[in-house]
Amino acid sequence: KAGVTQTPRYLIKTRGQQVTLSCSPISGHRSVSWYQQTPGQGLQFLFEYFSETQRNKGNFPGRFSGRQFSNSRSEMNVSTLELGDSALYLCASSISGHEKLFFGSGTQLSVL
Amino acid sequence: ELKVEQNPLFLSMQEGKNYTIYCNYSTTSDRLYWYRQDPGKSLESLFVLLSNGAVKQEGRLMASLDTKARLSTLHITAAVHDLSATYFCAVAGGTSYGKLTFGQGTILTVHP
Numbered sequence: 462k463a464g465v466t467q468t469p470r471y472l473i474k475t476r477g478q479q480v481t482l483s484c485s486p487i488s489g490h491r492s493v494s495w496y497q498q499t500p501g502q503g504l505q506f507l508f509e510y511f512s513e514t515q516r517n518k519g520n521f522p523g524r525f526s527g528r529q530f531s532n533s534r535s536e537m538n539v540s541t542l543e544l545g546d547s548a549l550y551l552c553a554s555s556i557s558g559h560e561k562l563f564f565g566s567g568t569q570l571s572v573l
Numbered sequence: 574e575l576k577v578e579q580n581p582l583f584l585s586m587q588e589g590k591n592y593t594i595y596c597n598y599s600t601t602s603d604r605l606y607w608y609r610q611d612p613g614k615s616l617e618s619l620f621v622l623l624s625n626g627a628v629k630q631e632g633r634l635m636a637s638l639d640t641k642a643r644l645s646t647l648h649i650t651a652a653v654h655d656l657s658a659t660y661f662c663a664v665a666g667g668t669s670y671g672k673l674t675f676g677q678g679t680i681l682t683v684h685p
Contacts (some may be wrong), residue, residue: 494671503678509671517672518646551615558671560608564616 463487465554465565473571479540481569486533486554487494492516493535494562496528498549510535511558539570547572575600578665579676584602586683587653594679596645596662604665605645606673607636609658616661619647 466485495507506519510529527537553562576599605620622638663673
């Protein structure tokens, strides 16, 4: 059974650009969550989607957005990138969000 | 606001020794998770604890949950080098589904 797949694995952008990250959950999983990991702030929740609806949102500015498609695949978008957005972005999936979360390998974003 | 605190944040152990990592959280929760992260890698699920008094063991690791004290412990028995990693506890509150609040992480180093 394939795990959670995140693409791309690495990304380098410059300030002011925008970026889109992709996450394909485990087959049959309908909940997808996104987390940001930085050395200074640790792991922080961004948002969670279930059946194409955002169910929870963390304390991030509106530059961070996401969506989920009918096949449960999810994307997150960050607009007007800032240096502080450099981080490892992790996607996690679960059947309904109420069970163990399985994490992908992450996308390492560097903003120059 | 749910807060999760781990201690210690850094743990240097000799092989063969025992030690415990503590995870305190601030509000009632019905789910607590332990994850392991190796450098440059994603999060690997270790344990899911769902009820007061829950105890789970896998190899040299044992996790327990005391919901009344809002405390979980991860006990390491006879440490070996392969256990060197960062360990996170994470707590989900109420109907927050895929939203987890993580502790700061405990960096464990096991040396001969």
